[in-house]
Amino acid sequence: MTSGEGPPRRGRGRPRTPGAEEKILNAALDEYGERGWAGFTMDAVARRAGVGKSTVYLRWPDKDALLTEAVTNRGLELTSVDTGTLEGDLGQLAVNMLRHFHSPGGWAAMRVTFDCASAPERLGNFSEAVSQVHGRQVEQICLRAIERGEMVEGFPLGAVTEAIYGAAMVNSLSERLEGRTDDEAAIETRASFVVAMVLGGIATEQARRASLDGVPRS
Amino acid sequence: MTSSDEQPRRGRGRPRSPGAEEKILHSALEEYTEHGWSGFTMDGVARRAGFGKSTLYLRWADKDALLTDAVRLRTRVILEVDTGSLRGDLTALATAAFREYADPEGWARFRMVIDTASASQSLGQFTRELSGLHREVIEGIFQRARDRGEFSGDVQPLSVTDLIYGAGLFFALGRRLDHRQVEEEELTSRVADVVTVILEGLG
Numbered sequence: 001m002t003s004g005e006g007p008p009r010r011g012r013g014r015p016r017t018p019g020a021e022e023k024i025l026n027a028a029l030d031e032y033g034e035r036g037w038a039g040f041t042m043d044a045v046a047r048r049a050g051v052g053k054s055t056v057y058l059r060w061p062d063k064d065a066l067l068t069e070a071v072t073n074r075g076l077e078l079t080s081v082d083t084g085t086l087e088g089d090l091g092q093l094a095v096n097m098l099r100h101f102h103s104p105g106g107w108a109a110m111r112v113t114f115d116c117a118s119a120p121e122r123l124g125n126f127s128e129a130v131s132q133v134h135g136r137q138v139e140q141i142c143l144r145a146i147e148r149g150e151m152v153e154g155f156p157l158g159a160v161t162e163a164i165y166g167a168a169m170v171n172s173l174s175e176r177l178e179g180r181t182d183d184e185a186a187i188e189t190r191a192s193f194v195v196a197m198v199l200g201g202i203a204t205e206q207a208r209r210a211s212l213d214g215v216p217r218s
Numbered sequence: 219m220t221s222s223d224e225q226p227r228r229g230r231g232r233p234r235s236p237g238a239e240e241k242i243l244h245s246a247l248e249e250y251t252e253h254g255w256s257g258f259t260m261d262g263v264a265r266r267a268g269f270g271k272s273t274l275y276l277r278w279a280d281k282d283a284l285l286t287d288a289v290r291l292r293t294r295v296i297l298e299v300d301t302g303s304l305r306g307d308l309t310a311l312a313t314a315a316f317r318e319y320a321d322p323e324g325w326a327r328f329r330m331v332i333d334t335a336s337a338s339q340s341l342g343q344f345t346r347e348l349s350g351l352h353r354e355v356i357e358g359i360f361q362r363a364r365d366r367g368e369f370s371g372d373v374q375p376l377s378v379t380d381l382i383y384g385a386g387l388f389f390a391l392g393r394r395l396d397h398r399q400v401e402e403e404e405l406t407s408r409v410a411d412v413v414t415v416i417l418e419g420l421g
Contacts, residue, residue, distance in 0.1 A: 117395050177349075
């Protein structure tokens with residue numbers, strides 16, 4: 001910790017300072033949030049994170065790789081919920097997404113996603129990675145719910161994903177435009193409205209099918 | 219139209235040639251789509267519409283007022299739905315929202331909004347106007363449904379707009395990321411899914 005000069009060479013590919021990786025990924029999202037793709041440089045990320053440029057390059061060869069990791073890491077962390085019930089999972093997911101999109105990092109991640117979607121061609125791994133993060137988790141949640149018998153097969157899973165992610169995005173966008181700041185309580189209320197609608201939709205479908213099944217056949 | 223100096227003073231607040239107002243509002247939206255809020259000027263709108271700047275200023279005090287009217291006009295056209303049933307109204311509204319995002323120009327408009335929201339500059343009146351308008355439309359739809367006896371529950375207009383616009387946005391986003399064209403058939407079936415979630419969810 002004292003003389004930083006001439007430390008023995010360690011394994012490549014990891015920043016040398018503990019916590020540096022986290023700091024760099026956060027800095028990358030903050031930079032992007034402020035400057036967008038065109039103004040994004042590795043230099044500025046290093047400055048913002050308070051590390052040398054070489055530290056950043058040790059781990060990520062270019063801005064594409066750095067942003068991909070920043071966006072997908074966060075995405076996976078947020079969407080891996082498994083509370084044991086459908087209601088719990090969707091509720092947790094909705095709160096996570098709202099909280100995420102309301103934060104500077106989440107806002108940046110959203111801008112990255114929109115930029116990718118607006119680019120005339122695929123931006124290499126980047127678009128791929130981004131589109132993988134979104135949506136797949138809802139499928140997992142719903143599949144578990146189907147296994148537990150909480151949900152019937154055939155309910156439009158795409159609509160569930162769109163409802164939860166989309167509502168969180170639109171909500172954070174309108175909040176920004178109107179200069180509001182939602183507190184934790186407001187986020188939970190908003191999440192519960194959307195989830196209640198989705199769960200109600202699922203329950204109605206469930207009941208409809210059950211009544212169809214209940215008709216004596218023989 | 220020739221020597222404007224000599225013209226008698228007419229009623230203020232309206233452009234002098236017929237159809238001018240609509241043309242100006244249309245040009246305002248085009249300007250906004252191309253340049254965003256920060257690059258949007260009364261001058262640019264006047265040039266595009268083929269009017270003198272003074273014609274614009276007769277009617278609108280500043281770019282905020284002009285854009286507010288432009289957005290209001292367009293949104294009214296998009297949102298004026300009254301099909302006679304709750305499902306019909308929600309379907310029409312959701313279809314308009316899905317189409318707006320699926321359309322390249324609509325997407326460009328949306329990008330502008332994102333950029334503006336990121337720039338943390340004051341956007342003025344017109345976004346507040348816009349979200350108020352959406353709320354009114356939803357409230358109108360459900361009020362008519364109550365009057366017809368189709369619906370009796372409570373509804374949070376903002377959750378319904380979040381859900382409809384969110385779904386439209388997320389749908390367009392997915393198609394764009396996959397570089398897939400939006401097919402009309404697919405759009406129709408996604409809209410039906412969303413409306414089902416809302417209607418069954420509200421019970």
